[in-house]
Amino acid sequence: MRSARTIYILGSGAIGFPLAAHLTRAGRRVLAVRTSRDDVLRSAVMITTYDRGRPISTPVETISLSELRQIDGIIVIASKSYANQAIARALRDRAALGPIVIMQNGVGVEQPFLDAQFPTIYRCILYITGQTRAEYTYSAHAVAPSPIGIICGDEAELQRCVADLSTADTPFRAEADIQREIWKKAIINCVFNSICPLLDTDNGVFARDAAAAALARELIAECVALTARLGIGLDARELSERIIFLSTQSAGQLASTLQDIRGGRQTEIASLNLEIARIAAALQPPLDLPRVALLGKLIAVISAQQAHVPPPAEAGMPPARHDD
Incomplete structure (x- = not known):
């Protein structure tokens, strides 16, 4: 059975918001965390996603990172990689608990989280195309299951993260050679x-x-x-x-x-x-x-x-x- 833990998606853009919408529709407990805005109190935003021309609207809970006092669950990093040092500091200051799953492009993007000594870090290589059509409206679809692998952590937690994050719209898989x-x-x-x-x-x-x-x-x-x-x-x-x-x-x-x-x-x-x-x-x-x-x-x-x-x-x- 999938756990009932909260999935925090840090970075609410062309990947983060559609992912939050897909997970919400699949019955997961999701919080879309705004990392570039400090003025968002906890509230629901209607997110519309297009997959091959079909629009679906989903209410997604959102909040600013600055408004969060406690973080305990899966922490998905879907922001731009240049913000990683600031995000790692903010998570460390809040004594964030739970595995970190980094969904970003590039080489070495996990280093700020390693430097902050988080014990459980996974990298996800996204094979999802996402594009903003309008405010809170996105086209996004998976072109292949996205692999997730261990930077530091264990195999059992990796499998739990894959199960908790996977939906029919955005499938993930465990990868040994990340x-x-x-x-x-x-x-x-x-x-x-x-x-x-x-x-x-x-x-x-x-x-x-x-x-x-x-x-x-x-x-x-x-x-x-x-x-x-x-x-x-x-x-x-x-x-x-x-x-x-x-x-x-x-x-x-x-x-x-x-x-x-x-x-x-x-x-x-x-x-x-x-x-x-x-x-x-x-x-x-x-x-x-x-x-x-x-x-x-x-x-x-x-x-x-x-x-x-x-x-x-x-x-x-x-x-x-x-x-x-």
């Missing part, structure tokens, strides 16, 4: 979240444009060279085929980075292309990933201009100037 899955998805995100925003186009571009698909293969080749040095065996052909499959499945959807740029929000490129290039450069001898690094730097500059924030230090560029 590091391999982290790198597979990081490479996929490196492709989608740099090429699609720079072309200002949807995810379907790789399935319909040979030049874009060729550039994707070049990025994949650089990343696979890095994973070979790290002892993580990945196959470039398999990843290229996965890109085309996901491109076909998510045609018309916008990559999260493109959504953020269009919305004037900060992006997660620091934990994608820029972090992958940083890890490669730190090897002895260093490994150069010129395409991965260049596309990441371009996204960093564009997103900084749109969000009116300095580009991340990993971009290797001086802070942007703003004449407001």
Whole structure:
């Protein structure tokens, strides 16, 4: 039987709110926690999700993280990865109890929670496309079951989390080799979240444009060279085929980075292309990933201009100037 523990979903955006709606409809006890707003008292918000054109509205309980005094249950991190240090501090200050399941893109995003010494941390690699249509209205669907694996913790708790979080709309599965899955998805995100925003186009571009698909293969080749040095065996052909499959499945959807740029929000490129290039450069001898690094730097500059924030230090560029 599934437990009756509360599922706290921190980060209420194109992934967090649809996930909260799906879990609520499945009878789970869910609280959508706003991490970027301090003014939300506990109340219900009607969330509408579209899955293949069919709208469904679900009341979801919401609250600001600052309003929570006690946290005891499954803690799902669905916010942007650049907020992780602040979120880890807030959870530690509240003596939060329960397993942490990080549902984010990128490499090393779990480090702030490890530094805060949380004992049970899992990584989830999302194969869910989500896009905001309007306020509290989203299109979201799973293109494959999303794997969850152990960063620190035990197998029994992992299985409980998988059971508690899985629904027909958003299925999850336990994964023994989560590091391999982290790198597979990081490479996929490196492709989608740099090429699609720079072309200002949807995810379907790789399935319909040979030049874009060729550039994707070049990025994949650089990343696979890095994973070979790290002892993580990945196959470039398999990843290229996965890109085309996901491109076909998510045609018309916008990559999260493109959504953020269009919305004037900060992006997660620091934990994608820029972090992958940083890890490669730190090897002895260093490994150069010129395409991965260049596309990441371009996204960093564009997103900084749109969000009116300095580009991340990993971009290797001086802070942007703003004449407001």
